[in-house]
Amino acid sequence: MFAIQNCLICRQLSETLICRYCQVDIPLFQQQQKPINLLLWPEIKRGLGQVNFDQIYALADYRWPLNQLLTGLKFQGRLPHAKALAELFVSHALGADFNRPQAIVPMPLHNNRFLERKYNQSIILGKHLQSLMGIPLLTDTLIKSKATLAQSGLSAAKRRANVKHAFALSKTASRSLDVLQHIALFDDVITTGATANSAYTCLASAFPHLQIQVWSICLTLTRR
Ligand SMILES: [Zn+2]
Numbered sequence: 001m002f003a004i005q006n007c008l009i010c011r012q013l014s015e016t017l018i019c020r021y022c023q024v025d026i027p028l029f030q031q032q033q034k035p036i037n038l039l040l041w042p043e044i045k046r047g048l049g050q051v052n053f054d055q056i057y058a059l060a061d062y063r064w065p066l067n068q069l070l071t072g073l074k075f076q077g078r079l080p081h082a083k084a085l086a087e088l089f090v091s092h093a094l095g096a097d098f099n100r101p102q103a104i105v106p107m108p109l110h111n112n113r114f115l116e117r118k119y120n121q122s123i124i125l126g127k128h129l130q131s132l133m134g135i136p137l138l139t140d141t142l143i144k145s146k147a148t149l150a151q152s153g154l155s156a157a158k159r160r161a162n163v164k165h166a167f168a169l170s171k172t173a174s175r176s177l178d179v180l181q182h183i184a185l186f187d188d189v190i191t192t193g194a195t196a197n198s199a200y201t202c203l204a205s206a207f208p209h210l211q212i213q214v215w216s217i218c219l220t221l222t223r224r
Contacts, residue, residue, distance in 0.1 A: 008084055009065045017084035028060045028092050036095035038219070047221030048193040049156060053185075053200045055213045059085075059093045062189055062218035070188055070217060074121045082121070085217050086128030093215070101213060102180045103136045104129055107187035107199060108167070110144040122188050125217065129186065138183075141173040142199060151191060159194040166195075167202040177203070182211040190216040 006012065007019035014020075029038060038044045038056045048056075060066050069085055072078035106126040114120060123139055130137040145168040151159050177183070185203065190196050196214050203212055 008069060008081060017080060017087070022065065023088075026060060026065065026088070027063070028088075029058065030092050030095070036093075036098065044219065044221065047219075048190075051193045051197045051200070052204065053197065053212060053214050056190070056193075056196075056216070056219075057093045057098070057213060058190065058216040058219045059089050060218055062191075062220040066218050070121075073124070074117075074188065077119070079124065082124045083128050086125050086132055089125075089215070089217055090129065090132045099182065099211075099213070100133075101135060101182045101184040101211075103138050103176070103183045104215070105138050105142050105183055105185050105203070107185070107195070108142050108144040110147045112147050113144075122186060125188055126186050135184075138176050140170050141176050142185075142203065143168045143170055151195065156192050156194070159192050160197075163195045163198040165198070167199045169202065169206055173206070177207050177210065180210065182213075184213045184215045186215045188216065189218050189220065190214070191220045193221070 004013050004015060005017070007014040007022055008017050009022040010019060012019055030036065034041055036057065038058055039048070039054055066085070069081040073081040073085070104126050106120065106122040109117070109120045123137070126137045129135065144166060146166040148162045148166050151162065154162060185196065185200055187196055196216070200212055200214060203210065
């Protein structure tokens with residue numbers, strides 16, 4: 001027996017968090033029969049600009065209805081949105097034969113932002129990814145050491161400067177990461193890739209042996 005609830009998008013009664021009608025309406029990247037690694041899409045590579053990572057997996061462009069689910073999670077504490085988004089990500093963003101990472105590192109928030117919001121949406125989403133995929137979530141390796149300005153409204157160059165050297169590693173990071181070969185760095189939304197690139201560079205320069213995929217629920221860059 002499934003519990004009956006209201007679909008998170010259309011509010012009609014549904015056995016799943018997002019009803020089957022809304023599920024087929026979501027414009028996912030992978031409905032387009034292109035490579036699962038989005039960095040192989042010229043329009044996405046162009047939108048990201050200069051990044052050091054070479055693999056990015058995401059569910060869809062940042063628009064309705066996923067942008068609304070993400071905003072509800074991030075700013076209104078709508079926690080059931082995280083489970084629905086993580087389920088969609090696992091079923092549609094990674095492909096059938098993707099190279100499975102050994103751990104997921106969520107994008108950290110600076111302490112000031114965390115105290116203001118009381119939770120980190122990337123950790124909440126990451127916990128669902130952990131339980132759906134059985135891949136450990138490492139919340140204590142990467143630290144946001146610099147309190148950066150909000151990236152929205154800044155030019156691409158200013159975004160890069162804003163997040164440069166914004167990350168550091170925890171004292172226990174090498175205990176977790178020295179023994180791994182392959183991880184995923186996870187953020188809820190990627191816009192220019194500047195934040196992801198800065199976090200990636202922090203991890204990759206300390207652990208050059210690591211293969212690092214970048215995962216994100218949505219990308220905003222295809223609209224620019
Ligand atoms: Zn629906």
